[in-house]
Amino acid sequence: MKQNNNKAHKFGMVIDLDKCTGCGSCMVSCMSENNVPFKEDESNKKDSITWMRVYKLTNGKSFPDTEIAYLPRPCQHCGGKGDHGHSPCVSVCPAVATDYGYDTGIVSQIYTRCFGCRYCMGACPYHARYFNWWDPKWPEGMENYLSPDVSPRMRGVVEKCSFCYHRYQAAKDTAYYEGRDDIEEHEYQTACATACPAGAIVFGDLNNPAHQVHQIVKPDPHPDPRNKHIVGKSRNPKVFRLLERLGTNPKVYYLSEREWVRKQGDNYLDGEWDKIKNYHGASSHD
Amino acid sequence: MKVDRRSFLGLGLGAVAGVAVSPIGIKLTDDSSIWSQNWPWTPVPVDGEVTYESSVCSLCPGSCGLSVRKIDDRPVKIEGLAGHPVNGGGACLHGISGLQYLYDPARVKTPLKKNGDKFEEISWDDAIALVAGKLADIRKSGSPEKLACIADKEQGSVSGLFQRLLKTFGSPNFYTMPSLESYLELTAEALHGEGMTIGFDLENSDFVLSFGAGIIEGWGSPVNCFKANASRKERHAKLYQIESRLSNTAANADKWIPIKPGTEADLALGLCAVILENKLFNSMAVANFRGGLNKLAAALQKNYSPSKTAEITGVKVSDIEKMATLFAKAKMPVAVFGKGRGDGAQSLKELAAVHTLNCLVGNINKKGGAFVQLKSDYLEFPDESMDSIADAGFAKNKTGRYVSQLIEKVNESSKPVVEALFVYNANPCYSLHDAKSVKQAVGKVPFVVSFSSFLDETAKEADIILPSHTFLERLEDVPSGAGLAKTVVGLTKPVSQPVFNTKNPGDAVILIAKALEGSIAQSFEWESYDECLESVAGGIWDSLSEDGYAIISEGIPSGFVAVNVSYLADNPATIQAQGDDELILIPIDNMRLINAGIAASPFAIKTVSDNVLKGSDSVVEINPLTARGLKDRGYATLTTPIGKARVMINLNEGMMPGVIGMVKGLGHTLNTKHMSNKYVSNKGINVNDLIGPVIESGSGLDAAFGIKVKIFKA
Amino acid sequence: MSERENKTENGSMESVGEGTAGEEKDDKGLGLGVIFFIVAFVACFLSGTLLFPKLLYSKKEQPFNFDHALHVGEAGDCETCHSFREDGSFTGIPKLATCLDCHSEEVLGETEDEAVFVEEYVVEEKEVPWYVYSRQPDNVFFSHAAHTQTAGMDCVTCHGHIGESTSLKPYEENRITGYSRDIWGKNIFGIKKNSWDRMKMDDCAACHKEETGHKGYCFQCHK
Numbered sequence A: 001m002k003q004n005n006n007k008a009h010k011f012g013m014v015i016d017l018d019k020c021t022g023c024g025s026c027m028v029s030c031m032s033e034n035n036v037p038f039k040e041d042e043s044n045k046k047d048s049i050t051w052m053r054v055y056k057l058t059n060g061k062s063f064p065d066t067e068i069a070y071l072p073r074p075c076q077h078c079g080g081k082g083d084h085g086h087s088p089c090v091s092v093c094p095a096v097a098t099d100y101g102y103d104t105g106i107v108s109q110i111y112t113r114c115f116g117c118r119y120c121m122g123a124c125p126y127h128a129r130y131f132n133w134w135d136p137k138w139p140e141g142m143e144n145y146l147s148p149d150v151s152p153r154m155r156g157v158v159e160k161c162s163f164c165y166h167r168y169q170a171a172k173d174t175a176y177y178e179g180r181d182d183i184e185e186h187e188y189q190t191a192c193a194t195a196c197p198a199g200a201i202v203f204g205d206l207n208n209p210a211h212q213v214h215q216i217v218k219p220d221p222h223p224d225p226r227n228k229h230i231v232g233k234s235r236n237p238k239v240f241r242l243l244e245r246l247g248t249n250p251k252v253y254y255l256s257e258r259e260w261v262r263k264q265g266d267n268y269l270d271g272e273w274d275k276i277k278n279y280h281g282a283s284s285h286d
Numbered sequence B: 001m002k003v004d005r006r007s008f009l010g011l012g013l014g015a016v017a018g019v020a021v022s023p024i025g026i027k028l029t030d031d032s033s034i035w036s037q038n039w040p041w042t043p044v045p046v047d048g049e050v051t052y053e054s055s056v057c058s059l060c061p062g063s064c065g066l067s068v069r070k071i072d073d074r075p076v077k078i079e080g081l082a083g084h085p086v087n088g089g090g091a092c093l094h095g096i097s098g099l100q101y102l103y104d105p106a107r108v109k110t111p112l113k114k115n116g117d118k119f120e121e122i123s124w125d126d127a128i129a130l131v132a133g134k135l136a137d138i139r140k141s142g143s144p145e146k147l148a149c150i151a152d153k154e155q156g157s158v159s160g161l162f163q164r165l166l167k168t169f170g171s172p173n174f175y176t177m178p179s180l181e182s183y184l185e186l187t188a189e190a191l192h193g194e195g196m197t198i199g200f201d202l203e204n205s206d207f208v209l210s211f212g213a214g215i216i217e218g219w220g221s222p223v224n225c226f227k228a229n230a231s232r233k234e235r236h237a238k239l240y241q242i243e244s245r246l247s248n249t250a251a252n253a254d255k256w257i258p259i260k261p262g263t264e265a266d267l268a269l270g271l272c273a274v275i276l277e278n279k280l281f282n283s284m285a286v287a288n289f290r291g292g293l294n295k296l297a298a299a300l301q302k303n304y305s306p307s308k309t310a311e312i313t314g315v316k317v318s319d320i321e322k323m324a325t326l327f328a329k330a331k332m333p334v335a336v337f338g339k340g341r342g343d344g345a346q347s348l349k350e351l352a353a354v355h356t357l358n359c360l361v362g363n364i365n366k367k368g369g370a371f372v373q374l375k376s377d378y379l380e381f382p383d384e385s386m387d388s389i390a391d392a393g394f395a396k397n398k399t400g401r402y403v404s405q406l407i408e409k410v411n412e413s414s415k416p417v418v419e420a421l422f423v424y425n426a427n428p429c430y431s432l433h434d435a436k437s438v439k440q441a442v443g444k445v446p447f448v449v450s451f452s453s454f455l456d457e458t459a460k461e462a463d464i465i466l467p468s469h470t471f472l473e474r475l476e477d478v479p480s481g482a483g484l485a486k487t488v489v490g491l492t493k494p495v496s497q498p499v500f501n502t503k504n505p506g507d508a509v510i511l512i513a514k515a516l517e518g519s520i521a522q523s524f525e526w527e528s529y530d531e532c533l534e535s536v537a538g539g540i541w542d543s544l545s546e547d548g549y550a551i552i553s554e555g556i557p558s559g560f561v562a563v564n565v566s567y568l569a570d571n572p573a574t575i576q577a578q579g580d581d582e583l584i585l586i587p588i589d590n591m592r593l594i595n596a597g598i599a600a601s602p603f604a605i606k607t608v609s610d611n612v613l614k615g616s617d618s619v620v621e622i623n624p625l626t627a628r629g630l631k632d633r634g635y636a637t638l639t640t641p642i643g644k645a646r647v648m649i650n651l652n653e654g655m656m657p658g659v660i661g662m663v664k665g666l667g668h669t670l671n672t673k674h675m676s677n678k679y680v681s682n683k684g685i686n687v688n689d690l691i692g693p694v695i696e697s698g699s700g701l702d703a704a705f706g707i708k709v710k711i712f713k714a
Numbered sequence C: 001m002s003e004r005e006n007k008t009e010n011g012s013m014e015s016v017g018e019g020t021a022g023e024e025k026d027d028k029g030l031g032l033g034v035i036f037f038i039v040a041f042v043a044c045f046l047s048g049t050l051l052f053p054k055l056l057y058s059k060k061e062q063p064f065n066f067d068h069a070l071h072v073g074e075a076g077d078c079e080t081c082h083s084f085r086e087d088g089s090f091t092g093i094p095k096l097a098t099c100l101d102c103h104s105e106e107v108l109g110e111t112e113d114e115a116v117f118v119e120e121y122v123v124e125e126k127e128v129p130w131y132v133y134s135r136q137p138d139n140v141f142f143s144h145a146a147h148t149q150t151a152g153m154d155c156v157t158c159h160g161h162i163g164e165s166t167s168l169k170p171y172e173e174n175r176i177t178g179y180s181r182d183i184w185g186k187n188i189f190g191i192k193k194n195s196w197d198r199m200k201m202d203d204c205a206a207c208h209k210e211e212t213g214h215k216g217y218c219f220q221c222h223k
Helices: A025-033 A088-092 A119-123 A165-177 A191-195 A212-217 A259-263 A272-276 B005-021 B024-035 B124-140 B157-169 B180-191 B222-230 B248-252 B264-277 B283-287 B293-303 B306-313 B317-329 B348-361 B388-395 B403-412 B435-444 B505-516 B518-522 B529-536 B538-547 B602-607 C002-056 C068-074 C112-122 C144-150 C155-159 C201-212
Strands: A011-016 A053-058 A068-073 A098-100 A107-109 A129-131 A158-160 A201-205 A227-231 A252-255 B050-056 B065-071 B074-080 B112-115 B118-121 B147-151 B174-176 B196-200 B207-210 B238-243 B255-258 B289-291 B333-336 B370-374 B420-423 B447-450 B476-479 B487-492 B549-553 B583-588 B617-622 B635-639 B644-651 B659-663 B707-713 C057-060 C171-174
Touching (some): A025 A053, A025 A191, A025 B074, A119 A129, A191 B074, A212 A252, B005 C002, B024 C002, B124 B505, B157 B476, B157 B529, B180 B196, B207 B317, B264 B293, B283 B289, B317 B333, B505 B518, B538 B549, B617 B635
Parallel strands (some): B147 B420, B207 B333, B238 B255, B420 B447, B583 B659
Antiparallel strands (some): A098 A107, B050 B065, B476 B487, B617 B659, B635 B644, B635 B707
């Protein structure tokens, strides 16, 4: 398909788990930005809708050697095997309510097409998708703070993190009006990245060497020689992706100096971690 | 012709065919699908022009700069304000969910008057007249000092107006809730002299020794501290966290030193002992100590040898010695005090002991150290007019030094020591220890006026509620009082028209004063609070109104700072936990909840883990070793000398054996028969219903760090 | 047996009778069926085509008439009132403030409509509740800047010759969906002659395909 003159973007983020304080600002900023509803009792985390969710990791040791860390998990906007756009959720949606955008790398979710079969929720390995079991209801008067840039959902519809795509739309709007072709790094930032008080979330175009996320992650554009399905493996030894071996090619990278945290990126059987922990993709490419 | 089956069939088939070929089919299908997407109860937010307005948050003493995004003058999103000197962009989850406070339908919408056990709505004029009438009666009775006021802080113009009202009325009884700022001032007073305060240059320090301070859990100015902590990696700075449990700060630190609860003061003194013994102190700094050093050194040698300290605190001797050495030898070390958020109950011995470490290593008013300077005084109120009643009343002694003492006095006297009580931006019936007894005390006061925006625990005990605007609806100066290295005053601006019939609390005070007439009214000649603010903040008004903030002081303070360690040299006793059971219950400060008095927003509560709140049950943290017989996610009953509660269990290796942790900020009861707030109310237990005050001898502060507790399977 | 005989006697005889006579009769029967078929077919088809739109759409009158041609002459072309903001977003239907750039509590002309406007809206400081013909559902994001600035399209392509009208046509509201008839198109079959006759997603997609070679990604136009 014909693209614009510019090279395709690949929006992604890197989250520094050493800077993350587990404060939850990203969660609240996301919910506020995207008209996410809230219920009277949100302690059942199976049906609590949080597009961005902060998980607590632990090294599993007992007192006083216990260690914990926090891991914010938005939708990973998987590129699918080989990064060809066959994200697990996109591949199973019977209604094409979710689709992969090759121009931005963002997996869209169109609420009006979704009829709530929840196949995508089963397919997503990251539990990043949430279902509206009930009609969202806001206390009287609170509907005033809803943003017109994001469509409020009705019941029976799946929703998920959109990398604040409406902000991309708004940034493009401004760029078009000013006669520019493309948008700057600071013009399109997700709500969670802007909100993070510790600056742990860095968002940008992984394909653009001038963007901070590219400079931290240093993604390998070639497939991993050990597993051809994996593309974009980070060449930074401190950076990892969740469940990378599945070949989902997520665009959310995580950074930590602590090895036990990096090991949480997947379930490793005895001995597996040691085989891969120092492997960072093909070393023959630049 | 006979109309038979076939013709009927023909008719039917014809009709079907006709309809099928007509556009009805496609059009109705398309329309039905659109109809099924557009239920009338699904909101469709109206689009409009986007504008951004800057303001400052005043939910906590942090005072972060905010940027509010508005659609056609309707605020829709709050974010941190880039470039603001306090937070430099980024805001905590409570500030971001500020709009949920603004639009909360459970807010107090108009002045209320207590009638029996219900509240009835009254007009502002009636409410002000009632309050002024009652106050005038008190004045006539000859004891104006029986008007007391509990506010959140001393600084700022609104607090200044409350203080002014009390002074011109003739009462010295102005109290503030315990806050990090008040503790910084008390510590400064103990060691350096009256009128001083302390700030910490965390973003430059290369070795932060934190005694339980929740640096990434809301201590100080949260965002500012988050940023200082996040830059540690690049600056190669170290954080050592001394705490009984693996808090988020401890987990993020370079080293976590588990310590028996309540022994932080002893550890600090133990470290002082090592520093003095091994001559690791900064000799120039120490040479300038004004008093008590020799006595202190002797006392430390006797009572806080490394082995004695190890026994008291549970910290190994080697760790004590290593920590002291690392701290003293660091280039820019700083010791930080104030457990958790630094508010609530703190021990002056502990605060002073930790700060003495700063004095010994000579980081006072050095880069990366503790900044000690005079309290900022940027407001210029004109002199008050005092009549003879006011002079007489104001000259009397305060009923107690601190608010906990006031509550105690009220409870133990049979005759009213307080005739009227104003409560502003505080919720003592929730956030003070032994909340029940505080409720009892407030209930005893004949006339209580609450200025709260919400029907909180204290407001429910009030006779009149004069509801205040939320911070998004009012103009106000917001000084950052939370241990920052710089002093900044922000300007919170109204980003929304008032949603309900509320007032800026400053306006309410001015109206009350005017209604009281005489010298009181003369001292409040401003037409409105906005006018008052512009005039009393005259010196910084240009900066405030143009930039949204004014920097009062920045950089390393100059001038000599005296150090006097006599308080510690007298070896005050370390307080013990009340009760005589084996286990100890400690409160936990959770970033996602609010201790101070207002309830956390629905968004914030939504983020709270189900290991902290499950349904309407508080979940307590307990080490598996301590929890013999208790199952994870099972129920148990906690019993303390103050109260009893049913809780859920979370087996957690991060908690020290022998200690049980319960989060602060839950257990709000904001419901009445008429207004309910099910989103944030009746969730979990208020830990202050289980922990009672323990008064520290010498300082008179409630220094209870926990309480002995029994736990049984429920 | 007797029944069978009866049947054979009566039934089959009749049917035989009917069969033979019925062939003529059948023709007539079939014919009747066919006639009924045709009648029903035509009736239903016509009601679907002609009656159905009348039932489906309700006509709503605008608060008062707005003379586009007059205003284009007096104030300027489309962009004067339907403008872009600094951030590139489109103002859409102008707010009262835009009208007040020229209008005030004193009438400028002599029309009844302006009188209504001044009395009920200018004086009361109330926004005029216009019915918007091109109103799209909430899930649509449309960037005017991308189309009029970057793609250089002109207003008429999608909105028709509204600017030349002296009166606002009545707003025909679809009783089921609540949207204007202009979205599906005046033609109930959805057949369009001009580019501005319809504004459904397929119309956008068709033009996108033609101009850019790609129908567009979901998130380009949806939110």
